[in-house]
Amino acid sequence: MKKILTLILIIILLSSVFIKTDASNDQALLSQNIPDNSKPFLKIGEYLSFKIELLGVAIGWIHLWIEEKTYFNDHLCYHIKAKAYTNRFFKKFYDVEYNVDTYIDAESFYPYQFKKQRRLKQKITSARIDFDWVKKTAVFVDETSQLSHIINNLDYPLQDLLSSMYIFRLNPIKYNKNYRLRILYNQNIWHINIKTGSPQQLEIYRKGTFKVFPTEIATSLNRVILNTNKIQVYFTDDEKRIPILFLIRLPYGQVKGKLFNIPK
Secondary structure, three states: OHHHHHHHHHHHHHOOOOEEEOOOOOEEEEOOOOOHHHHHHOOOOOEEEEEEEEOOEEEEEEEEEEEEEEEEOOEEEEEEEEEEEEOOOHHHOOOEEEEEEEEEEOOOOOEEEEEEEEEEOOEEEEEEEEEEOOOOEEEEEEOOOOEEEEEOOOOOOOEOOOHHHHHHOOOOOOOOOEEEEEEEEOOEEEEEEEEEOOOEEEEEOOOEEEEEEEEEEEOHHHHHHHOOOOEEEEEEOOOOOOEEEEEEEEOOEEEEEEEOOOOO
16 A cells, blocks of 8 residues: 555656657657746646545545745745545555655746655654755755765756646647656656657546546656556646546556546
8 A cells, every 4th residue: 555655646746747849859858948928827726636546446645736935945936735645444554644845946947845754654754855956966865864865966957756747737748749857756866758649538427528638657666666667647638737537557456546626
């Protein structure tokens, strides 16, 4: 259960990236220069809730929301949060909760701090990454043990796990294309490959039918955590690009995440 919830949170966040076509390559490269006319779509108070099912049985929830626009280290930033936890029934077997925060620059969208906390029953562990874009370094700090590690020679573009999602939603993409990005997570830079498909109609039970486009996500994180590379995420085919459904096929069954509330 721990591995499933960890991967689900990672996949929801990684499934959203900001991309820019590079004509010299058959893939698209991550970029961070966002058109001014796209920025209004980051709306303070937006709240996304995903109901998580394993083999058709509800096991937990994941929530993503834009908390506020505030100053962090003298930079005007968006404060974005995420939470994942097992539901009331599965808490009897595995009581876990994850909380994630990121502060990203409101203009450049570079991340300045990424923080995650895990509560397993009564035990709490936490870690954070502090970015310094002037020195092009990042410091990973294990707040539980107080150990730290410096990552040097950072180069653009690079995002943290949570900020990558919101940057993607502000920018156009193309169907049937391959994209790649780089994300700093824990002490490592992970390379993510995403393939988009053709638009289609998708019916969500009790929510309606939506025009969406599918994506397939490939990253070594999948194999490291759950030994699978079969992950699909469906986004609404509009300017908001909301992740509405994801499927993770495992050797023993399928994990499904459905957006419980559809923002208007």
